[in-house]
Amino acid sequence: xxxxxxTSGLGSYSSQTCTSQPSKLPAGVSDGNAPLMHKDGLTxxxxxxxxxxxxxxxxxxxxxxMLAIQIVAVDFxxxxxxxxxxxxxxxxxxxxxxxxxxxxxxxxxxCPYGCDPSKTGAQCPQCLSSRTGKLxxxxxxxxxxxxxxxxTEDRVVGALDLEKALSQGIKEFAPGLxxxxxxxxxxxxxxxxxxxxxxxLLIDVAASGENLVEREGLSIRHPAxxxxxxxxxxxxxxxxxxxxxxxxxxxxxxxxxxxxxxxQVVRRRDAFERxxxxxxxxxxxxxxxxxxxxxxxxxxxxNVDVGDDVMMLIARLCQQLGTDGLRAELTLIRASxxxxxxxxxxxxxxxxxxxxxxxxxxxxxxxxxLDDTGSGARVQRAVEEVLTA
Amino acid sequence: MTGAEPSALDPRxxxxxxxxxxxxxxxAGFCGVWLRAxxxxxxxxxxxxxxxxxxGVCKIPAQVxxxxxxxxIDLAGTLRTGVVVYQAGLLSSADGGVILLPMAERxxxxxxxxxCQAQDRGVVLPRHGGxxxxxxxxxxxxDESDEDEPGLCAAxxxxxxxxxxxxxxxxxxxxxxxxxxxxxxxxxxxxxxxAMHHEPQHLQALCEVSMALxxxxxxxxxxxxxxxxxxxxxxxRDALDDEDLAAAVRxxxxxxxxxxxxxxxxxxxxxxxxxxxxxxxxxxxxxxPPPSEETxxxxxxxxxxxxxxxxxxLAAALASLPPKLLDSxxxxxxxxxxxxxSGSKGxxxxxxxxxxxxxxxxxxxxxxxxxxxxxxxxxxxPKQRLRKPWGGGRIAIRAEDFQLHRFEQHRPTCLIFAxxxxxxxxxxxxxxxxxxxxxxxxxxxxRRDSVCVIAFRGTQAQLLLPPTxxxxxxxxxxxxxxxxxxxxxxxxxxxAYMQADMLxxxxxxxxxxxxxxxRANVALSGVGGRAQAQADAQAWALRWHGKxxxxxxxxxxxxxxxxxxxxxxxxxxxxxxxxxxxxxxxxSVVENLRHPLAxx
Numbered sequence: 007x008x009x010x011x012x013t014s015g016l017g018s019y020s021s022q023t024c025t026s027q028p029s030k031l032p033a034g035v036s037d038g039n040a041p042l043m044h045k046d047g048l049t050x051x052x053x054x055x056x057x058x059x060x061x062x063x064x065x066x067x068x069x070x071x072m073l074a075i076q077i078v079a080v081d082f083x084x085x086x087x088x089x090x091x092x093x094x095x096x097x098x099x100x101x102x103x104x105x106x107x108x109x110x111x112x113x114x115x116x117c118p119y120g121c122d123p124s125k126t127g128a129q130c131p132q133c134l135s136s137r138t139g140k141l142x143x144x145x146x147x148x149x150x151x152x153x154x155x156x157x158t159e160d161r162v163v164g165a166l167d168l169e170k171a172l173s174q175g176i177k178e179f180a181p182g183l184x185x186x187x188x189x190x191x192x193x194x195x196x197x198x199x200x201x202x203x204x205x206x207l208l209i210d211v212a213a214s215g216e217n218l219v220e221r222e223g224l225s226i227r228h229p230a231x232x233x234x235x236x237x238x239x240x241x242x243x244x245x246x247x248x249x250x251x252x253x254x255x256x257x258x259x260x261x262x263x264x265x266x267x268x269x270q271v272v273r274r275r276d277a278f279e280r281x282x283x284x285x286x287x288x289x290x291x292x293x294x295x296x297x298x299x300x301x302x303x304x305x306x307x308x309n310v311d312v313g314d315d316v317m318m319l320i321a322r323l324c325q326q327l328g329t330d331g332l333r334a335e336l337t338l339i340r341a342s343x344x345x346x347x348x349x350x351x352x353x354x355x356x357x358x359x360x361x362x363x364x365x366x367x368x369x370x371x372x373x374x375x376l377d378d379t380g381s382g383a384r385v386q387r388a389v390e391e392v393l394t395a
Numbered sequence: 396m397t398g399a400e401p402s403a404l405d406p407r408x409x410x411x412x413x414x415x416x417x418x419x420x421x422x423a424g425f426c427g428v429w430l431r432a433x434x435x436x437x438x439x440x441x442x443x444x445x446x447x448x449x450x451g452v453c454k455i456p457a458q459v460x461x462x463x464x465x466x467x468i469d470l471a472g473t474l475r476t477g478v479v480v481y482q483a484g485l486l487s488s489a490d491g492g493v494i495l496l497p498m499a500e501r502x503x504x505x506x507x508x509x510x511c512q513a514q515d516r517g518v519v520l521p522r523h524g525g526x527x528x529x530x531x532x533x534x535x536x537x538d539e540s541d542e543d544e545p546g547l548c549a550a551x552x553x554x555x556x557x558x559x560x561x562x563x564x565x566x567x568x569x570x571x572x573x574x575x576x577x578x579x580x581x582x583x584x585x586x587x588x589x590a591m592h593h594e595p596q597h598l599q600a601l602c603e604v605s606m607a608l609x610x611x612x613x614x615x616x617x618x619x620x621x622x623x624x625x626x627x628x629x630x631x632r633d634a635l636d637d638e639d640l641a642a643a644v645r646x647x648x649x650x651x652x653x654x655x656x657x658x659x660x661x662x663x664x665x666x667x668x669x670x671x672x673x674x675x676x677x678x679x680x681x682x683x684p685p686p687s688e689e690t691x692x693x694x695x696x697x698x699x700x701x702x703x704x705x706x707x708x709l710a711a712a713l714a715s716l717p718p719k720l721l722d723s724x725x726x727x728x729x730x731x732x733x734x735x736x737s738g739s740k741g742x743x744x745x746x747x748x749x750x751x752x753x754x755x756x757x758x759x760x761x762x763x764x765x766x767x768x769x770x771x772x773x774x775x776x777p778k779q780r781l782r783k784p785w786g787g788g789r790i791a792i793r794a795e796d797f798q799l800h801r802f803e804q805h806r807p808t809c810l811i812f813a814x815x816x817x818x819x820x821x822x823x824x825x826x827x828x829x830x831x832x833x834x835x836x837x838x839x840x841x842r843r844d845s846v847c848v849i850a851f852r853g854t855q856a857q858l859l860l861p862p863t864x865x866x867x868x869x870x871x872x873x874x875x876x877x878x879x880x881x882x883x884x885x886x887x888x889x890x891a892y893m894q895a896d897m898l899x900x901x902x903x904x905x906x907x908x909x910x911x912x913x914r915a916n917v918a919l920s921g922v923g924g925r926a927q928a929q930a931d932a933q934a935w936a937l938r939w940h941g942k943x944x945x946x947x948x949x950x951x952x953x954x955x956x957x958x959x960x961x962x963x964x965x966x967x968x969x970x971x972x973x974x975x976x977x978x979x980x981x982x983s984v985v986e987n988l989r990h991p992l993a994x995x
Contacts, residue, residue: 154509156505156508160757169479203756269602276620
């Protein structure tokens, strides 16, 4: 799996989360004694291996966030997850842990976009052009790509491959973060501080599922279907409504005020940092169980039935809350279905809707300036009203 | 092994000394140090010692470019040799060492984001491909900001374990030097650290203290635990001690405290309650749903820990607070620098003409955008070979190479005036207010700020003048404003709120000046009725407060009115009673309101 993006070199984001093999030095590293290896002498003490992420099932509390992440993992079409809340509540830990919770995916070897070999329709120009021979298939973990705040357009969209241009004088497209995130997750920490020109870019790609590059004499169209995962602290800035709309679910996290829970969090974190491998081994059974549950739900979801009564209920609920457009309804239906599948139920009923409605609708409410109650509570209230009506 | 520590010394300096040893031992373990201190001999003394610790110190200037920070293609080398040459990034070269960030209060969001990401993941990914490199480093953020300035970015501050404040340490106090660890001592301490054992109640005590002091972030708890272990190992202990916990609490929780622990009232009766429930205490030690492992060690420590370690630790934390902060905590005003930071963001915006330069970005020049020549050449350089296979003599620049200047500038301010033109505000005062607005308008004109006027009378408020810089128009509209009728205050605040919200979205900083006596008698619906009108006004005042826009309430009634005062408090507005609206004086009050914004 590390050989995956050997050509572009950009793929290491995805592989680094789970590879534990030593990194290879690129061909011409100029600074010989520089850094790429671990300097053992200086990091005695509890060592954290670079590759290991905190196991998802070891995360304490934050049920709503965990539920939203699992729903999205079952059905990508629900859309992204927005996690808003205080600092140091494990937002990014949870998101980063997600990738290795999911079963690995099959990809076409050497395809920079990680195309699915079983789907012929949605493939990138590269796979289509090399259709003649037999495709070599690799298995690799689901990509989890970090989009740093200050990322340039080049980095996000992709640009001319500088390496090739410099050394061989060849004009070639070097895929960006969007390409890497294809079929996986794109994670933006502090999404509310993202620069406008990057937001514009994301809004378009997140809706269309493909990235269109028309720059530097390149004309490329490639698939970029990813789940957008954002986190941020709402006190520091608000999100543009259009970007908000691209997130299927939204959750609010708070620091646990329960002592036992806090102790638990710190203890597990400490245990992980002391010996990441042992800690992961310890939690692997739980992770495995969760993974099985998601895999099962994914199989089940196609057959989960949404009855007319539930559809009506959802429509009435959205009407009551005055959400714009039909996206709210669609998201709520999909999320309810995914949740039912997770629960192993063959039919969506009211309890499923009740559970996911706050997640799916909270960020779509029109603001009511005179209502001080949180938007989650408003959704909850509307659910009760509609149910009893 | 830490040098003799006479107790007469500045405790903060002693903490700073411990921070040095902590950095020497395990720079990445607690993420680093936030050092608030002015430039001067005290800070220099500390930094000098930091250099002497022998952990690789790498200084990263605030204006570092991304290629250098993360690693990437070495452009000069590549062009010279014709082979792609990679350069290692500063973050990966700093692996295992300490990164020093001078002027940390001025770091860009971009740099902070990269630093945080690298710290979270322990790896950096070079910018233009290449292999991810291990990067575990400690950060030392040197912050010189003053009290009233936005300090270190909250995202970074939250991660840094130790917060030091040496602004009040004197030179004489800083003469005391700690003996740093010798290599063999350090090796031993590291072994001890690795095997360090902590009991559940230690952890519990730390978490309790963090909650009592209102430290929400769980990162702080983790850092405190790490530092307690470090402290123990440096002092040659194999298990945690109260002293270690106290040190950790002082270093980590003390400066982060956002509230006074409610010790007196709820805790007074609790000693009895505690001793009464002593028998089941060891089972119930970790409160509601604890996993079984937690109870194991608790009975062994029952004896020593009976006196709730939390209180001892709290005392330690409080003792470390500067008296100033203590006062502000008592008043209930949060003294946490964090709170200050988060509010002051967003006063700047990106611009194309003037301000502090930002990294250039691609685009076409024209329409006020200026070409950044150097960046353009840089962008074109790698593509030269591609464009000129024949090897011509001129540089080939294409449109796609164009890079533009970008600047960060302060947001323009827009003053929103809400004028009470109702019957209760007498005609005379309305005329005075109009005069004051005109004066402010003239001032704003020279400052390129804009003004917007809302008048309220009768059934609802009316946007008399949308945000404008036009003096003529403003004067004309104001002159034609009649007076008399009810006071639809809620509607006025609502209109102002909408305007402010819109202005903020368009990149201005809104400020409200409300001239009224606060005697609302028309409800939002336009119907008369004092009670409903007041309730509506209160609700909207709260709503306004939520946005935390700067605002000023000028009370125009003859006697300072408690009603207006109360509403102003609700809005979070500054309240100025002004029985006679004096244009000059009002201008100076508004100037005061504006001042903190301008200097931020």
